[in-house]
Amino acid sequence: MEDNNQSGDTLQEIKDIRRIMERSSRFISLSGLSGISAGACALIGAFIGRYILKNYYGTYNSHGFFSGDDFSRLKIKLTGLALVVFAAAFISSFYFTWQKAKKQGLPVWDYTSKRLFWNMLIPLLAGAGFILAMLQYDEWRFVAPACLIFYGLALVNASKYTLTDIRYLGYCEIALGLINMLFIGYGLYFWATGFGVLHIFYGAIMWFKYEKK
Amino acid sequence: MKNPINGLNKIFESRIRLGVMSILVVNEEISFNDLKQMLEVTDGNLATHLVNLEENGFIKVHKGFIGRKTNTTYSLTKPGEKAFTDHIVALENMIKGIK
Numbered sequence: 603m604e605d606n607n608q609s610g611d612t613l614q615e616i617k618d619i620r621r622i623m624e625r626s627s628r629f630i631s632l633s634g635l636s637g638i639s640a641g642a643c644a645l646i647g648a649f650i651g652r653y654i655l656k657n658y659y660g661t662y663n664s665h666g667f668f669s670g671d672d673f674s675r676l677k678i679k680l681t682g683l684a685l686v687v688f689a690a691a692f693i694s695s696f697y698f699t700w701q702k703a704k705k706q707g708l709p710v711w712d713y714t715s716k717r718l719f720w721n722m723l724i725p726l727l728a729g730a731g732f733i734l735a736m737l738q739y740d741e742w743r744f745v746a747p748a749c750l751i752f753y754g755l756a757l758v759n760a761s762k763y764t765l766t767d768i769r770y771l772g773y774c775e776i777a778l779g780l781i782n783m784l785f786i787g788y789g790l791y792f793w794a795t796g797f798g799v800l801h802i803f804y805g806a807i808m809w810f811k812y813e814k815k
Numbered sequence: 816m817k818n819p820i821n822g823l824n825k826i827f828e829s830r831i832r833l834g835v836m837s838i839l840v841v842n843e844e845i846s847f848n849d850l851k852q853m854l855e856v857t858d859g860n861l862a863t864h865l866v867n868l869e870e871n872g873f874i875k876v877h878k879g880f881i882g883r884k885t886n887t888t889y890s891l892t893k894p895g896e897k898a899f900t901d902h903i904v905a906l907e908n909m910i911k912g913i914k
Binding site: 612613615616618619622623625626627709712713 | 830833834837838840841842845849852853854903906907909910
């Protein structure tokens, strides 16, 4: 009887150690629903973007000449759209992760999440700078591939600090970005696949794997 | 036969000291405040245990500054790492031995 008790205690002790090691080194509250919501935002954004582009090319063809005014208006519209989509995706995915952390009784902003945030931010900021610089030179063709590649790199880097599964999402985004380089002009479709479809797909897998009861 | 409890370390009988070691094993360097948040303990309580671990040579203390505020961080020493691993192995042996 005593032996049994002791075995239970020891097992519990090892479990505690393991839990603390995991909890202190990785941010584990990342929710699959965050991926799904970010993907949904991206898809809606891509549809609106396609509509704006269609309208633009429609007028371009009917006028039969190139208008600089129209083009700069298009650039402002698309940049604005990108910012709104990013904000919506960020806020909605933050919400679901915050909910999950609350359920687990863990803090959202602690040592692990701070580390995850910074390590994700570094490739993203580098990518943002790179893309803005390209746009400065009116080089818009590589925007979608650059988004995908830098985002993929950010995920691969971040996977050391959270659920390791996001590493595979990162690989897929990088591969998609590189393939997109071979099909310049279809950027929006690749962008919608990478940020929309892959996020939803990945989020659903994560949700089934870790959260479904 | 070797006694499986041999590797067990008295120092790690405290949950908090064991917790500190578990965290330091996977994190190179960590601050007092982060430790406090993860282990959910009070300042005084944590400080006592940290002094104990330091006196036993299991952890290193680095006193630094962020601006004017002191920022104390902790990391594992080689003997500390060994003691912790031995402790885990002993725990595992105990479970195996009893089964």
